[in-house]
Structure formats: C-alpha cells, structure tokens
Amino acid sequence: MKVLRIGTRKSKLALWQSEWVKAQIEKKFPEIKVELVKLTTKGDKILDVPLAKIGDKGLFTKEIEEAILKREVDIAVHSLKDVPTRLPKGLKLMAFSDREDPRDALLANGKYTLNSLPKGATVGTSSLRRKAQLKILRPDLKVKDLRGNVDTRIRKLKEGEYDAIILAAAGVKRLGWEEEIDEILSPDKFIPSVSQGILGIEGREEDPEIEKIVREAVNSYESEVAATVERSFLRTLEGGCQVPMGCYAVVNESKVHVRAFISDLDGNFFHKEEGVFRFSSLKEAEEIGNSIANRLLSAGGDRILRELLSCQ
16 A cells, blocks of 8 residues: 545544544554545534534534545544444444543633533533533533534634633644633543544445554554443434433453433433443443443433434
C-alpha cells in the first residue's frame, strides 16, 4: 500500500482527529502517504434542529460510510460517540484510540460552576442525556437547545445567548479551548455519553491489510474494552428513538467499573446502575454491557422505551 485515504468531515474537530490519526500512521509506516478527503454529512447540513428531533443515528457518518463502500476513501475517523452500534454491511470498526478526557465540561465565561449557577439560568445543550441529568441535579435551570461546532457553541456563549453550556471535554481540549472550561463534571454525578473521548477508525471488512496498519498505529486495547462494554449497553437499549441514557466504563487490568443510567424525557423517571465486573475477553466485556442494560430495562427502562416508540 502506497496511499491511504481518510474520509473526514470538514469541522475543525473532525480535521484535528483525522490529522492525528494520519500522523500516527505515517510515524509507524513512513512508506505510506496518508491523504485526507473532506466530505459533508447530513449532520453538518442541518444546524437549526435538535439532534434528538432528527432521529437519524448516522447523522455524522452515513455519507462517509458510503464513500468507504464505494472505495472513494479507505477509512474514516469518527468521534465514536457519533457512530451507530450497527454498521452498514461490509464495514467494521478497525481500531480505537487512547481515550481523551471522557467527561462533560461546563463552560460559563469564568463566572459559574453547575452548583453556583443562579436559579433560572440558561444552559445550552441539545443532548437528551445531558438534559436529563441537569433536571436531576438542577431542576431550576432553563435548558435551551444548542447546535453547531465547538467554536460556534463557545461563540454563542460569549455573545450572551447562554449563561453556561455543556460540551464534551475531549473536543474542547483537542481544539485548545481548555482554558474556557469552568468545571469538569464528575462521572459519579454526570455520566458521560457512550464512548465519549474515543476515536473509532472504520473501514471495510475485506481489507485486513489496512486493518493491520491502523491497529498497529492507533489501537488501544483498554479503549477497545471500554467501547465494547458501552456500545453493547447502547445496542441493547437502542430502538428507533433517541433516549436519555449514558454509560461509562473504566478498565483496570481484568476489571471494569461501569456506571450507567436511563431516564424519561422529563427526568421524572431516572434509574442508575453501577458495578465492578471481571472480564477476560472482548466477548465477556460485551456481555457486561448487555447485562447492565438489561438491569435498567427490568428497573423500568422497558416502559420508557415503549412510551417513546411513537417517535419512530
């Protein structure tokens, strides 16, 4: 292989992520030239509608996946939290990067933490997961939808549209905006999104040579285990609707500490599960995620899913 083509979105964060993977591959395999092919996804075009209302699980991946299947590009670099748990036929996740900070970050122009925000303050996020947890921790706050790239969201905060916004700490840090963070929200109280902070590299199942190259250059087994647990959890709970839920797995040798929750849209029902589990293979890690999801379903999550089926 002489040239490896990475399909990427055009946002600053997507380009940063693809450039990082490009650098890792070229460092490990200097004989390979890596090219970036910039593409536009549905999620990049629709910026005035909350993601939950669009309801498309492949908002930021579908067009790039089509390009991989057409052999217009060889691989894609995704924020793994944006990748559906069921991939198109012929594609697979080849590798998982080291995990950047998986937590959520509160930005408030240097004025507030979550606890010190004034009653009735406006917080920006379009994430149902974040909205549900905000309603539990600070039911007095006003939550307002927020879309756009990281720099666009921060600009809206600075212009006074919001008193605070919540973003993935990983994206903020990767783009050099870390000084804007006023508080990192602890996973003990604010559970992150599935696979937040991990980059997933997607490619064709029939390309073992490319997979070998990508895994040698990028893959983190610890991230792969965490992603397997979290994505198995999500796969078990997924329906045709967006549901407020989160799952966060921390791997320590042969053990994994898992925190997860499911909620209804109003935060009236909120159930959390937490535990430490042993594993010896990716298959066992997958079973752990499935088991946690089934616990939440048995605790009332099945009712939430039934009630939300009407959004399909």
